[in-house]
Every structure is written in structure tokens, then in C-alpha cells.
Amino acid sequence: MIPTPAYAAPAAGEPLGPFTIERREPGAHDVLIDISHCGVCHSDLHQVRDEWGGATFPMVPGHEIVGRVAAIGSAVTNWKVGDVVGVGVFVDSCRECAACRDGLEQYCERGLTPTYNGVERDGKSRTFGGYSTRITVDEDYVLRVPTNLPPDRVAPLLCAGITTWSPLVHFGVQAKTRVAILGLGGLGHMGVKLAKARGAEVTVLSRTAEKRSAAKALGADDFVDLSDSAAVARVAARFDFLLDTVSAPHEYGPMLELLRRDATMVVVGLPGPSRFDPSALIEKRRRLAGSSIGGIRETQEMLDFCGAHGIGADVETIAAREVNTAFTRMLKSDVRYRFVIDCATLER
Ligand code: NAP
Ligand code: ZN
Ligand code: ZN
Numbered sequence: 001m002i003p004t005p006a007y008a009a010p011a012a013g014e015p016l017g018p019f020t021i022e023r024r025e026p027g028a029h030d031v032l033i034d035i036s037h038c039g040v041c042h043s044d045l046h047q048v049r050d051e052w053g054g055a056t057f058p059m060v061p062g063h064e065i066v067g068r069v070a071a072i073g074s075a076v077t078n079w080k081v082g083d084v085v086g087v088g089v090f091v092d093s094c095r096e097c098a099a100c101r102d103g104l105e106q107y108c109e110r111g112l113t114p115t116y117n118g119v120e121r122d123g124k125s126r127t128f129g130g131y132s133t134r135i136t137v138d139e140d141y142v143l144r145v146p147t148n149l150p151p152d153r154v155a156p157l158l159c160a161g162i163t164t165w166s167p168l169v170h171f172g173v174q175a176k177t178r179v180a181i182l183g184l185g186g187l188g189h190m191g192v193k194l195a196k197a198r199g200a201e202v203t204v205l206s207r208t209a210e211k212r213s214a215a216k217a218l219g220a221d222d223f224v225d226l227s228d229s230a231a232v233a234r235v236a237a238r239f240d241f242l243l244d245t246v247s248a249p250h251e252y253g254p255m256l257e258l259l260r261r262d263a264t265m266v267v268v269g270l271p272g273p274s275r276f277d278p279s280a281l282i283e284k285r286r287r288l289a290g291s292s293i294g295g296i297r298e299t300q301e302m303l304d305f306c307g308a309h310g311i312g313a314d315v316e317t318i319a320a321r322e323v324n325t326a327f328t329r330m331l332k333s334d335v336r337y338r339f340v341i342d343c344a345t346l347e348r
Contacts, residue, residue, distance in 0.1 A: 001025065002032075005346045006132035007320045008058040012050035015324045018346075019058055021128045023136045028075040030136050033085060038130030039064025039156040039313070040339040041186060042247045043089075043270065045327050047117050051272065055117055062130030062341070063089040063115040064158040066151045076139045086145040086303065088158035089293045091115050091127060091137050103297040131320065133346050143300055146307025153312030156186060156338040157303060159293065160313060164191035164243060165302040166294035167266040168198060173241055175199030180235070180242040181220075182255055184211050185330070187245035187268060189314060189337035192218045194302075195243075197309050203235065205242075205255070208333050218314070232258075237284065245269050256280035256288065266291050313338045319345035 001022035008019035026032045044061035065087040092113035093105040116129030179200040181191040196219040203222040204215040212223045242265040261284040326339040
């Protein structure tokens with residue numbers, strides 16, 4: 001086993017602090033990665049606070065991982081020492097079910113193996129995430145990342161990027177599609193960039209009026225302050241597609257009202273239960289759907305697209321010891337738009 005410095009939450013809702021984990025020596029099909037950066041996703045905060053239930057502690061969060069291959073197993077052919085690679089939200093899946101065979105491992109019928117707060121397929125070893133200096137991952141769950149962008153700007157693509165990309169592609173967002181992105185955080189700002197890169201006409205829906213100019217700078221065509229009811233009324237029944245990235249409980253009905261007839265709202269934010277009145281669906285035959293991250297194949301496609309178009313996340317790079325403050329600031333929407341941990345700061 002390889003002792004590895006990490007940052008962990010000792011119990012639900014407790015601040016994170018230095019902790020040492022053990023990584024496995026690479027098996028025949030494994031890749032050992034020296035982690036350079038790891039993004040701070042709102043899902044990390046939900047799980048550290050056990051807001052979804054079933055969390056296990058100590059917990060080392062982090063599933064937006066970028067680093068360099070440090071060693072490979074004897075049977076690994078796709079990766080070599082020194083490659084810049086990424087790891088996202090899962091590190092394994094059953095590989096046999098219909099979803100896995102379709103390259104949709106995120107919907108694995110036997111359950112994927114989450115990068116942290118989960119258990120490996122041996123049923124015993126707990127998984128620990130990227131708030132650490134290295135990780136051992138099966139070669140099939142490692143991704144090639146663009147090297148023309150700084151690694152801290154690439155890390156958030158592994159979750160925020162793919163979680164917004166997958167529904168944009170699946171639901172056919174293309175040139176001229178009228179897209180609304182609800183919530184301008186880590187996911188939302190990637191949604192804006194990726195929808196714009198696909199040629200869509202993009203409107204940001206935000207409760208934070210101060211984000212107006214930043215939204216425009218990201219490429220948004222329009223910005224609607226959700227606290228301004230007249231501005232909201234002006235975009236009623238306007239959009240072809242609405243992506244809801246909000247991390248806190250909110251009502252879905254008023255957002256559905258912003259869709260035209262037969263249009264789709266896709267929820268990716270995971271705030272927990274919410275009251276729901278279906279009348280807005282019925283009035284205009286609107287659709288409400290959900291979407292979970294993305295499979296390995298489409299994650300690779302998204303990374304290649306981002307490399308070709310020079311698209312990275314807008315980040316604030318922090319030392320590991322700043323992560324508790326980062327969580328507090330993220331809760332206040334005070335981040336433009338993703339905190340990323342410089343994992344070299346874990347060594348000290
Ligand atoms: P984030 O950076 O904190 O952004 C969330 C945004 O939601 C905030 O910037 C804010 O935008 C808005 N918001 C926050 N509190 C709100 C409230 N009380 N009412 C209305 N709007 C509020 O979080 P993130 O990392 O983007 O993650 C967003 C959500 O997606 C989380 O629930 C996360 O767990 C989930 N997620 C899901 C998947 C998936 O596969 N489906 C993958 C990753 C993350 P404004 O300031 O612009 O209003
Ligand atoms: Zn995430
Ligand atoms: Zn499967």
C-alpha cells in the first residue's frame with residue numbers, strides 16, 4: 001500500500017483536515033496518478049454534510065481530478081508514465097449491464113463505483129477522492145485531458161463539464177437553440193460556455209444580480225435576475241431547453257413556465273426533495289427530465305471538444321487548507337466559478 005497525504009472530513013458536517021490514506025499498488029490493469037489539481041464540486045459539500053444520506057467517514061472528497069501518470073500495471077497499454085490524465089465521478093462499474101455496454105456507465109444497473117464515499121467492486125475497500133496527492137484507478141476509467149490548457153482549468157471539466165455537456169448533446173442543443181441556464185455556479189458557468197460553443201443562444205437565470213456582467217463575459221446573450229418579476233415575465237414560454245443546476249431546494253413550476261410548448265427542462269442540481277405541481281407541464285406539453293454526469297466515452301468526447309475549442313473552467317485555485325472557507329463561500333455563491341485545490345499544497 002502507498003501512504004498518501006489527503007484532506008478528510010472526520011464526521012458529517014465537520015471541517016476537513018489533514019489525513020493519511022492508503023492507495024493500492026497498481027495491479028496489472030491499474031494506473032497510479034500523481035494528482036496535481038482537484039476541483040471542489042457542490043456534491044462534495046452535500047456529501048461531507050451527509051445531505052444525501054448514507055455517507056461514510058472519514059471522507060476524502062474530490063471527483064474532478066487531474067494529474068500525471070506515475071506508474072502503470074504490467075497489462076496497461078493505453079497510458080504511459082508522464083501522461084496528463086483525468087479521473088471523474090466514478091472509478092469503476094460492472095462493465096456488463098446494458099448501460100455499461102452502451103458506454104453509459106453512469107447509469108450502471110448494478111451501481112457505479114463512486115470516486116469517493118463508495119466501495120470498490122471487491123465489496124470491501126472504501127474509495128477516497130481527489131483531495132489527496134495520488135490515486136490508483138483502473139485504466140478503463142482514466143481520461144485523456146487537453147494539455148493546451150492549464151490543469152487547474154481542466155479539472156472541473158471532469159464533473160461540471162461533463163454534467164452539463166451530456167444533456168446538451170442528448171437533448172439536441174445546437175446552433176440557435178434557445179437555452180436557459182439556471183444557476184451560475186460551477187456547473188452553470190460550464191453550461192454557458194458549452195452551450196455557446198455549440199452555437200446556442202444562451203440566457204442565464206440567476207438570483208445573484210451581481211453576476212450579470214460576468215455572465216455576459218462568459219458569453220451569455222442575456223441575463224435574467226430572478227428577483228425581478230418583470231424581467232422573468234418577459235422570458236415566459238421562451239426557451240427550447242432549460243438546464244437547472246441549482247444546489248438548494250426551489251420550485252420547479254415557475255422555471256417550467258419559461259419553456260415554450262414541447263420544450264424540455266433538465267434537472268442536474270441535486271438539492272433533495274421539493275414540492276412539485278405538474279400543471280406547468282400539462283399546459284404546454286412540456287417535459288421535465290434529469291441527467292447524471294456522463295459515460296467514459298462521452299466524457300472523452302467533451303474533453304477533446306474543450307481542448308479543440310480552448311474551453312476551460314474559470315477557477316480560483318486554493319491551497320488544501322483553504323477548502324473549509326471555500327465550502328462556506330460556495331454556499332454563498334461567492335466563487336467565480338470553481339474552486340480548485342492545488343494538491344501540491346498537501347505535501348507540506
Ligand atoms: P455551485 O457552484 O454551488 O452552484 C450552484 C448555483 O445554484 C449557485 O451558484 C447559485 O447560482 C444557485 N443557487 C444556490 N443556492 C440557491 C438558492 N437557495 N436558490 C436559488 N439558486 C441557488 O454548485 P455546483 O457545483 O454547480 O453544483 C450544482 C448542483 O448540481 C449541486 O446540487 C450538485 O450536487 C449537483 N451536481 C449534479 C450532478 C449530476 O450528475 N446530476 C453532477 C455534479 C453536481 P446563482 O447565484 O446564479 O443564482
Ligand atoms: Zn461533481
Ligand atoms: Zn453496469
